[in-house]
Amino acid sequence: MNPETIGSILESVIGIVVLIGALISVISVIGLIRLPDVYLRSHAATKSATLGVLFILNGAFLYFWIFEDHFSIKLLLGIVFVFLTGPVGGHLNGRAAYRSGVSLWKGSVRDDLKEDLKRERQERQEGRGL
Amino acid sequence: MMNGLLLASLVLLSLAILGSMFRLLAGPSIPDRIAALDTIGILLLATIAVIGMLLRTTAYFDIILLIGILAFIGTTAFARYIERGVVLESGDDREHP
Amino acid sequence: MITYIRRAWAVMKLFVLFNRELFLSSYAVLVQIIRPRLAIRPGIVEMKTRLRSNTEITLLSCLICLTPGTLTLDVAHDGETLYIHAMDIEDAEELAESIRNTFERAIMEVTRA
Helix, strand or coil: CCHHHHHHHHHHHHHHHHHHHHHHHHHHHHHHHHCCCHHHHHHHHHHHHHHHHHHHHHHHHHHHHHHCCCCCHHHHHHHHHHHHHHHHHHHHHHHHHHHCCCCCCCCCCEECHHHHHHHHHHHHHHHHHC | CHHHHHHHHHHHHHHHHHHHHHHHHHCCCHHHHHHHHHHHHHHHHHHHHHHHHHHCCCCCHHHHHHHHHHHHHHHHHHHHHHHHCCCCCCCCHHHCC | CHHHHHHHHHHHHHHHHHHHHHHHHHHHHHHHHHCCCCCCCCEEEEEECCCCCHHHHHHHHHHHHHCCCEEEEEECCCCCEEEEEECCCCCHHHHHHHHHHHHHHHHHHHHCC
16 A cells, blocks of 8 residues: 555544544534533533544544644643543533522432532521521 | 545534524523533634644644633633622632522 | 552553543433433432542542533532432432442542552
8 A cells, every 4th residue: 555545544534533523513512402401401512512522633633643743732732621621611510500599300300419408508507697 | 535524524513503502592591501602612622623624734723722721711700600699709618608 | 669550550441441431421422312302311319439538539520520421510518428410310329339330449549559
């Protein structure tokens, strides 16, 4: 096999990786539109979208490394950063939603946090009254 | 081949951004809108990476990093705001319900 | 020296385990989303953890957050109960048990080698 064929095969593979990433992003946005409550939506949005974007960034990283001879630390740093911050943002958003009183979907099967949060708030109220 | 695949993923990403725009405008509660805004930020980052590959330039990598950081800080600030009513505060976290 | 090598090996194992979980559960969530009728049973499950230090609990909750289908909503002030919102609960005990068997054990191997 001559180098040119290998190059074009590699190019197509990277293109397909990027396309898979874009497809995962689109499906997770469908989830963002379709699912019934905030918590379920943030499952779809913050994590599957993160996975899709990781695919795309990895494809870009490989592309510039192989074809442009440019080992990009910035892109690598971006990948690590998205990997770390995406889920943390989802957690903060979910916690804020629960504490500000956004209710769960009516089809939810159990809620262990409700009672505990109520008890915790009551204890704090009593502690302040003393 | 490569360019066609990249253009197709660019179209798909734009559709995804449009979809999250719908959730941003329609979302019944504020956390919904924040999740949508976060998603838009992350998808923008991917779009810029794809555009960088199409134009064969490394000039946009700074912007990728910058958007990643700003989207996270924005989400954090909004989440703190709806939880406590303030963005920055002093003192122990556990003091406030 | 041996300890360091063992710890590095444990970190590698945690990383591989985590990537496998990420792909498997992403696939599960994506299938749920594009299914024409929603057949999900979401809910919040509490989970007792054996991990104690702040680092370990932070690591565990980050890993749970990173896996699609589960989301850490809150950590109780006693520092040993995590509240997890799961997308499809078949059996709450089983879910908590599977997290205990995979992530918690792998984290323990890293921090207590």
